[in-house]
Amino acid sequence: MSTFTAEEFKEVDEYDASCPSCSASIQFNPANGTLTCPYCGYEESIPQPELDEDRLAQEIQLDEALETGSFDWGAEKKVVICDACAAESVYDALEVANVCPYCGSNHVMESTAENALAPNGVCPFEITREQANENFQRWIKGKWFAPNEAKRKARADAFTGLYLPYWTFDTKTASRYTARYGKHRQVTDRDGKTRTETDWYSTSGFYQEFIDDHLVRATTRYNESILRSVEPFNTNASRTYSKEYLSGYAAERYSIGLKDGWKQAQQDIHSHIEGQISHQVRMRHNADIVTNIHFSTVHSNVTYKYVMLPLWLSSFRYSGKTYQFMVNGQTGKVGGQSPISAIKVTIAVLVTLMIIAIIYVLGEGNFF
Structure with a gap:
């Protein structure tokens, strides 16, 4: 019963x-x-x-x-x-x-x-x-x-x-951004030693991308x-x-409901777009480094499954x-x-240290 x-x-x-x-x-x-x-x-x-x-x-x-x-x-x-x-x-x-x-x-x-x-x-x-x-x-x-x-x-x-x-999200994104990028150059001082200096520039632009089936776990x-x-x-x-x-x-x-799932998707997409903007600035300006990226994104025609x-x-x-x-x-x-072998980790660390030491000695010109 x-x-x-x-x-x-x-x-x-x-x-x-x-x-x-x-x-x-x-x-x-x-x-x-x-x-x-x-x-x-x-x-x-x-x-x-x-x-x-x-x-x-x-x-x-x-x-x-x-x-x-x-x-x-x-x-x-x-x-x-x-x-x-x-x-x-x-x-x-x-x-x-x-x-x-x-x-x-x-x-x-x-x-x-x-x-x-x-x-x-x-x-x-x-x-x-x-x-x-x-x-x-x-x-x-x-x-x-x-x-x-x-x-x-x-x-x-x-x-x-x-x-x-799982939730999947499609969205058309449009982002306006500002950023700083740097270009490295080598400078030789009076003593003949070289050092790296960076020239900094400001830039701004517009980035668009269609996000297809961005995946978010619903549990x-x-x-x-x-x-x-x-x-x-x-x-x-x-x-x-x-x-x-x-x-x-x-x-x-x-x-995890649809509302919270979409919040998570927006955070993920924000990080993705930041990386894409950094890549775009590097390519356009042949930059060595990109920092201080600020942008705002508009989402349109958002769909889900x-x-x-x-x-x-x-x-x-x-x-x-x-x-x-x-x-x-x-x-x-x-x-x-998976289990980890302490012996194998120790061997890997020792081999890595040996390689670093050899590279250092060769770089100093003291190999012989």
């Missing part, structure tokens, strides 16, 4: 694609792009929009978004009654897909709520679990500072397929540095959202410690934590 009350939890419907041959749960298969039964091999194509332009996720005008707020994990729960075994499972309100812990059936729930936006795009898994493991083995073997024993013996724990929420639950290391994703190829792609995987909806992006999560143990890593489910790129 259930111990949950209506005031504590909200019951929601779940979708579980079932195999018509053996009634088992079928799941999305990255190898062939179909819903596949892991038991009898039955395959079912995912319905696609008739028009080609409708098959890709469409941009939405930012100023037309109705719900822009953020959410907190753990603030609300929901109950899913499994269609296969009738067991009750409790999920966080932000989870939109998972697997029944009792019978293994797929639970794909509503991807939105009354006060939230629905995803309009998804990049399906293209890398299989087996390929993710192969990429991990190549990645750990390529870590120069990792202990040799770890390279030989590291074995990944079970891989978890997960769709994470704070996972290691940010690892997530950055497995980016980018090809979000321009994201397909129109369909719940079938989530079958067999975990997924969550956004906790809310997309679900695929990741494989796993970890491995070495010398009693657990190291987490991720594999980009679209590109196969691996990033994460």
Whole structure:
């Protein structure tokens, strides 16, 4: 008998694609792009929009978004009654897909709520679990500072397929700027010694750039540095959202809302534009250094997409410690934590110091 009350939890419907041959749960298969039964091999194509332009996720005008707020994990729960075994499972309100812990059936729930936006795009898994493991083995073997024993013996724990929420933003930017740039020149004094002097100049200008699909994570639950290391994703190829792609995987909806996501995007774009302006000034004036960049940017025709992006999560143990890593489910790129050999680091430092010493001696002309 259930111990949950209506005031504590909200019951929601779940979708579980079932195999018509053996009634088992079928799941999305990255190898062939179909819903596949892991038991009898039955395959079912995912319905696609008739028009080609409708098959890709469409941009939405930012100023037309109705719900822009953020959410907190753990603030609300929901109950899913499994269609296969009738067991009750409790999920966080932000989870939109998972697997029944009792019978293994797929639970794909509503991807939105009354006060939230629905995803309009998804990049399906293209890398299989087996390929993710192969990429991990190549990645750990390529870590120069990792202990040799770890390279030989590291074995990944079970891989978890997960769709994470992201925002993408398109914007036309127009920036007016002022800056100072310097040109170095060599000066020889009376004693024949040379030194570098810099002549400074002021400049101003105008810079324009179209930013396409700038990516912003819509969750704070996972290691940010690892997530950055497995980016980018090809979000321009994201397909129109369909719940079938989530079958067999975990997924969550956004906790960082559209408003906060756009604030983060503006900060990222500001840093990017500053670098581009510095590059433009260097090229135009053949400058050696650029400083004191001040600029203001106007954004126009801002659009967004809310997309679900695929990741494989796993970890491995070495010398009693657990190291987490991720594999980009679209590109196969691996990033994460790995053990470091103190001996190898020491050798690298000593070799570097020797090289610096040799260069110094040669520069002083005292080699012989």
